[in-house]
Amino acid sequence: MSRTDVRVKLFASVREIVGQREVTLEVPDGTTAGELLAVFVARYPRLTELAACCRLVVNRQYVEPTTVVKSGDEVAFVPPVSGGELFEVTEGPLSVEPLVQEVVKDTIGAVVTFIGVVRGFSRGKRVRFLEYEAYKEMAEEKLAELGAEVKQKWGLTEIAIRHRVGHLEIGEIAVVIAVASPHRQEAFEACEYAINQLKKNVPVWKKEVWEDGEVWVGWEGA
Numbered sequence: 148m149s150r151t152d153v154r155v156k157l158f159a160s161v162r163e164i165v166g167q168r169e170v171t172l173e174v175p176d177g178t179t180a181g182e183l184l185a186v187f188v189a190r191y192p193r194l195t196e197l198a199a200c201c202r203l204v205v206n207r208q209y210v211e212p213t214t215v216v217k218s219g220d221e222v223a224f225v226p227p228v229s230g231g232e233l234f235e236v237t238e239g240p241l242s243v244e245p246l247v248q249e250v251v252k253d254t255i256g257a258v259v260t261f262i263g264v265v266r267g268f269s270r271g272k273r274v275r276f277l278e279y280e281a282y283k284e285m286a287e288e289k290l291a292e293l294g295a296e297v298k299q300k301w302g303l304t305e306i307a308i309r310h311r312v313g314h315l316e317i318g319e320i321a322v323v324i325a326v327a328s329p330h331r332q333e334a335f336e337a338c339e340y341a342i343n344q345l346k347k348n349v350p351v352w353k354k355e356v357w358e359d360g361e362v363w364v365g366w367e368g369a
Contacts, residue, residue, distance in 0.1 A: 158226070158350065159280050159352035164193045165191055177215055179213050202224075204223040234287055234291045234293075236287055243260055243325070255305075258334065265315045276315060277356065286351055303333065307325045321353070326341065
């Protein structure tokens with residue numbers, strides 16, 4: 148039987164369970180993305196509960212479990228997500244003003260920003276710090292897709308989004324969104340939509356580290 152080599156990238160709680168960031172597997176031709184995930188569940192039983200809510204990604208696009216993987220494909224199992232570029236995932240500190248400057252043009256009358264800040268309490272516990280992790284290449288592509296959707300839906304002049312990854316202390320900025328529009332109502336609506344969709348669909352995860360434990364937000368079974 149012919150075999151297919153695929154590269155599997157692992158993130159957040161999945162990565163911690165498997166103990167590796169990337170694994171290359173040889174599987175039979177015709178193997179689907181869902182069957183590939185089942186291989187990992189069989190090898191790492193702690194993935195069983197998490198696998199039920201993972202989304203499957205092939206070559207940085209969300210796919211159905213029935214999608215057949217091909218030789219050379221890049222596959223990822225995406226756990227629930229909490230991205231001078233307009234859409235960037237970065238390890239460096241974030242600030243609002245650079246994004247505002249990038250979206251301001253003489254055709255707009257309103258700029259609305261959203262700033263996500265690390266808070267010191269969550270779930271009734273004191274938070275020591277957060278760790279953010281991202282599937283960077285795919286996250287930036289999804290942020291750009293989100294930006295295009297928002298611009299088309301609201302007729303915005305521009306939108307920019309930056310998300311930070313790595314170790315963040317209390318009070319540090321985790322994400323900044325800036326949207327520019329001829330009128331304020333569209334800018335407010337678009338900014339709210341952008342952060343809600345980012346948290347649903349962009350592969351960025353956060354780990355809350357407390358004084359007495361830690362958890363990847365979005366799934367607590369690991």
